[in-house]
Amino acid sequence: MADRRTQVTFAELMHRGILEIGDGYRAKNSELGGDGPIFMRAGRLTQSGWDWDGAECFHAELAAKVTPKMAKPRDTVITTKGNSTGRTGYVPDGAPQFVYSPHLSYWRSMNSDELDARYLRYWALSSEFRSQLKAMAHGTDMAPYLSLSDQRRIQIALPVIERQRGIAEVLGALDDKIAANERITAAALELADTHYARTARELDFGSETFGSVATVVGGGTPSTKTEEYWGGGIAWTTPTDVTALSAPYLFETSRTITSAGLDNCASQLYPAQSIFMTSRATIGVFALPQVPAAVNQGFIVVLPPTEELRWWLLHEMRSRVGEMISLANGSTFLELSRKNFKAMPIRLADAQVVAEFAQAVSPLHGRAARAAAESRSLAALRDTLLPQLMSGKLRIRDAEKIVEEAA
Known part of the structure; x- marks a missing residue:
């Protein structure tokens, strides 16, 4: 054409x-x-x-x-x-x-x-x-x-209407698949949240707190004036990275730091699947990093002692965002302090129930994370094809083959 x-x-x-x-x-x-x-x-x-x-x-x-x-x-x-x-x-x-x-x-x-x-x-x-x-x-x-x-x-x-439609169909096929993945992710998360609400419904708050059952830490920012701290291979997370996510699975960050940068900021390099929660301005947005990552000072990071407790604490936190916001303070923007967060009592079932809950929801999070990862790849392909198609450098039939192979 x-x-x-x-x-x-x-x-x-x-x-x-x-x-x-x-x-x-x-x-x-x-x-x-x-x-x-x-x-x-x-x-x-x-x-x-x-x-x-x-x-x-x-x-x-x-x-x-x-x-x-x-x-x-x-x-x-x-x-x-x-x-x-x-x-x-x-x-x-x-x-x-x-x-x-x-x-x-x-x-x-x-x-x-x-x-x-x-x-x-x-x-x-x-x-x-x-x-x-x-x-x-x-x-x-x-x-x-x-x-x-x-x-x-x-x-x-x-271009002529036939090429317009061809471009729209090629790129639209990728976006349709991304939208399907988003529905899968949303459904999986809803099922996990619903399962938690049902499991925790009859539980009372006891003596345990977030701070007593897990390690609660935060982050910091290396000096922006020191060039050697920036642009390395270590993911460094800001709240914007997390609030931009359509699902709570973080694969990469917009900025990275070097080992020297990590050594000169208040953040550790936290392992994959740590619980990141925004604690400033926008409070209570979550991410599970899929790679080890550091964070800036806009986060509360929860490091559960066991895999089973990770899923329990994540959903307990997700269910109590409104309460966390009520505990925040600040004149410029609201901030939930680690002290206030650590002191919050939690609902905690016995070890067997916690383990059974983890066994039920871990596959749901795994499916949701895989769908989110596939959507990232599809979005990258769409963004690569778009300028080639718009400029006329790539034929529709060639783009269709690329999309078919990716799907």
Whole structure:
């Protein structure tokens, strides 16, 4: 298939009725707190997708009023203000009904014979768009901002519709598999949490605490002024590494340190499968590192004495995040101190029950971790294929073979 591409602006596509772009609804506090459509704030569009948990909702009787700003399946979405300006997302089929906030814009194909909606989503991840975004996103005194006028000036190189659909199908097959893995992971974790809730339901809090049954430690940051501390082979974990995860299994970190860096910070090199929990600002997000890793000062690290107790303590911690938040303090941001955490009493079954629980949930975590690992590989392949397909350097049939072999 020849790679014939037409360079066109968003404004031209809008004029021809092919593309619609828009922004969100400015909600009043009095309009929220009901059980109607979700009000989707820009902060809930994360690197790993939409965060639906705990989202505010409109009162049901306002549904008709907010309909013009309601998301539709296959919208491409972009954040337009703040340090996250330019983060993009996609509204999958079957997504909950939600309304865009003012700091989200949507791009909607109105003619699928001219513009494939899923192709548009992948184009939003391309270097062609990212370079334009970098030039367009201008700052106010407070933060970067991308206006609707800016978006109308965006130029897109559109291949023929058959190639658009081919690219979307190839990359979409990878994303579909990733989404299936995420469902597997979520189901496994839900089963494990439910099993814990059922097992611990009749237990009372005793004299044991987190600090009395496990080693509770923390981390630190090597001097950023000392170059020899950074860029080595040791994973060094920050809360951002963990909050970006779609499942609590950490395979790599955005920054690494050297042995000298490890020797000159407050963190140890913790073994794989230690329990990492964020303890600052965002409290109670968990990760089980799949490789040995150090952490910065934004974590509480729990080192259980046995494999069986690891799974029990992990789920006891996951079940009590609300209580941990209530114990946190701080004027700039909330922080749960190790002292307060260590003193928290725990529910602890006898050794046989703990062992049986571990035997039940360990395979669930193993399945979830394998699905998460496969998704990482698939995402890396998608990110490798995307620029090659978008530039026309890779043929659709060749990309299909690569995807088939990977699957």
